[in-house]
Amino acid sequence: MSDSPAADKPGLRERKKAKTKAAIQEAALRLFRDHGYENTTVEQIADAAEVSPSTFFRYFGSKEDVVIYDALDPVFIEAFRAQPRDLKPLAALRRALHDVFSELDDDQLAEMSERGRLVYLVPELRQRMTDDMLRTASLFAGEIALRVGRSPEDLEIRVFTGALMGALMAVLVPALLEPNPDYLGGLEPVFDYLERGMPL
Numbered sequence: 001m002s003d004s005p006a007a008d009k010p011g012l013r014e015r016k017k018a019k020t021k022a023a024i025q026e027a028a029l030r031l032f033r034d035h036g037y038e039n040t041t042v043e044q045i046a047d048a049a050e051v052s053p054s055t056f057f058r059y060f061g062s063k064e065d066v067v068i069y070d071a072l073d074p075v076f077i078e079a080f081r082a083q084p085r086d087l088k089p090l091a092a093l094r095r096a097l098h099d100v101f102s103e104l105d106d107d108q109l110a111e112m113s114e115r116g117r118l119v120y121l122v123p124e125l126r127q128r129m130t131d132d133m134l135r136t137a138s139l140f141a142g143e144i145a146l147r148v149g150r151s152p153e154d155l156e157i158r159v160f161t162g163a164l165m166g167a168l169m170a171v172l173v174p175a176l177l178e179p180n181p182d183y184l185g186g187l188e189p190v191f192d193y194l195e196r197g198m199p200l
Helices: 011-034 042-049 053-057 063-068 072-081 089-103 104-121 125-147 155-175 183-196
Strands: none
Touching: 011 042, 011 063, 011 104, 042 053, 042 063, 053 104, 063 104, 063 125, 072 089, 072 125, 089 155, 089 183, 104 125, 104 155, 125 155, 125 183, 155 183
């Protein structure tokens, strides 16, 4: 990880890759919406995105990965790293989530909800999401550990990360079933509760 903005800024090649990846995901979601997830093939997605099937597989390992992929992960990590160093991890996470969610437009929020509902409704996607959540938890643990100068394998780091992931899922999953979910508003009481030490 670099603290240098110049080193972290994506180059033209990376931006082109990100654009292609986004175009494939957008085409896939459109086809899933029109024809259903089960009835859509990789070949149809590639054709709709105007790429070859081999190009599809350079960006996504499977049809499931198209839904699971979240372009906001690196955006959130960047926002977390940008928080003042004197902020404790929970406060930094809260501000980072606020910064990211407050910048999302209606189309981005709708796409996030659409992907989430697909994961919720399609069994094979729920299984795939479990694997991705483990990856995300490991990523978060690494960032939190870096901020506090400890190992990602530290028991307290792992417990903290697990509690945070569970708390976020507790509010985000039910929100997926709402017509116009207020993700940012829903997260506020979660962090209030966490900051109070989760009393029962």
